[in-house]
Amino acid sequence: MSKSWLAVDWGTTNFRAWLMHDADVVSVINAPCGLLQVENGQFETALQTHIALWIAEYDALPLLMAGMVGSQQGWVNVPYCEGCIDAQQLAQGAHALHTRWGSQGWILPGVAGHSAVGLPEVMRGEEIQLVGLMALAPAENHHAILPGTHSKHATVAHQAIHDFSTFMTGELYQLLMAHSLLGRDLPPQQPDSRAFALGIQHSGLAAPLSQLLFSVRTLRLRGDVPLSGVGDYLSGLLIGQELRQCPSTPHWIIGSDALNARYQQAASQLGLVTEALSGERCFIAGMNQIRLYLQGIE
């Protein structure tokens, strides 16, 4: 494979591409153009538009893609890999294609597995970050938290993804603030570390989420949480419930700077030891690892 290549993270709401030289980032493109913005399955045209400048300058570079672009709603429905998965297996499960401008491309598979409580689980995109974690921090075992719309908690053992769980934390937050009684008639929200801490504290009460959520309403009615801090109280409840599921071993938190900081604050309140890593850095490191196994696959 040439020393220059492209890494693409193509999700439901965002498109992100990196021009790479070996393991180094040369340039990056961000576009709010996820799968939902692609009409009539015109993925190749959309991609060509997004990276037109790179095609003009570098011609046909090898292209690695991951995320929901490999799902039923994406470019190609690439079957999930199942079991304890590592970089090599992800490479072997990749769907190879050739673009009309002559690039050799691969769409990487997601991973299907089971959570610790035995429910089926799937992910597409986060597995790349986990492979990146294994490369960046070689150790026998890791616990990782990947916060987001659908937060993932994963156990990595012996350089492979073992079990993982999904928490719909981010989506619940958005839904409840935008469409429920809890978010109605609120002023612009402000960071409120007191409200956030109170939410984390209440997340430990012996009550299910559907009950705890009503306290967002009653504490607001009583003035115990200011109107501008309702969002942070709700965030504390949701992130608190999520993190209380973690075993008490050290955890990596792998996401954006803002989410990492929020999760680390919550983890610290719960006595959980964490170290933050950039989600972008892990993604790139993961793609670079997988690239090494793709050399012969066309």
Place this chain on the structure above:
Amino acid sequence: MSKSWLAVDWGTTNFRAWLMHDADVVSVINAPCGLLQVENGQFETALQTHIALWIAEYDALPLLMAGMVGSQQGWVNVPYCEGCIDAQQLAQGAHALHTRWGSQGWILPGVAGHSAVGLPEVMRGEEIQLVGLMALAPAENHHAILPGTHSKHATVAHQAIHDFSTFMTGELYQLLMAHSLLGRDLPPQQPDSRAFALGIQHSGLAAPLSQLLFSVRTLRLRGDVPLSGVGDYLSGLLIGQELRQCPSTPHWIIGSDALNARYQQAASQLGLVTEALSGERCFIAGMNQIRLYLQGIE
């Protein structure tokens, strides 16, 4: 008070009024005209329009109103009663008014209290049904479940409302089906008792709701829950988590026939003994009890 009177249940989305003769229902009016449909605070005009036929025939009858009509967003913001509340205290907390057509009216207060886990709680409307329960089934103690958008669980002891909790079960169901990934691209939903039972079973796994919810997605992807049964699986998860909070004593379930049947099926699967009562019947019985204490309050 005259033998004829009116009972009104005026909530956020619905208006319901009963023409009463002593404890008996003579006639009933239903209108999808809750507080949200009343413009510019014109509650008296809206009421006059809804019950125009009764005013024409019976002139100025005494009028008892309960529900969100007594809230900040309602006709008059009637302060909550606090503590262990009975029919007499609700009557004493009523806001008296005279309508322009000469009726003596009362808007009943809601109840503020605390749940068993110590979080503040409020209700407006359900307290009337609980007073009705005390009248219909005299006993020292009751556990009652009032299913709905915001389900209430209440303990009634010595003819007074003791503690109560709210579960946002109905609102979460609506939100998730209408606005989340879980409800996307679904055909019309069908009753599916197998999916409902599976949801109730999974609600007992050692995972918070935000995690269990993702199984709505994965079980659908795997074909373990049919597309037309996704709603019932989600309903099972939510109602199951709610009912698993109940102590193992017998419970009354007080709601509509459809919700009562759904909750009784779930309760039965969880080994919880329940008896169903019509929410409407309890409301009327409660209003009739409170009426007896309103005689001298103008």
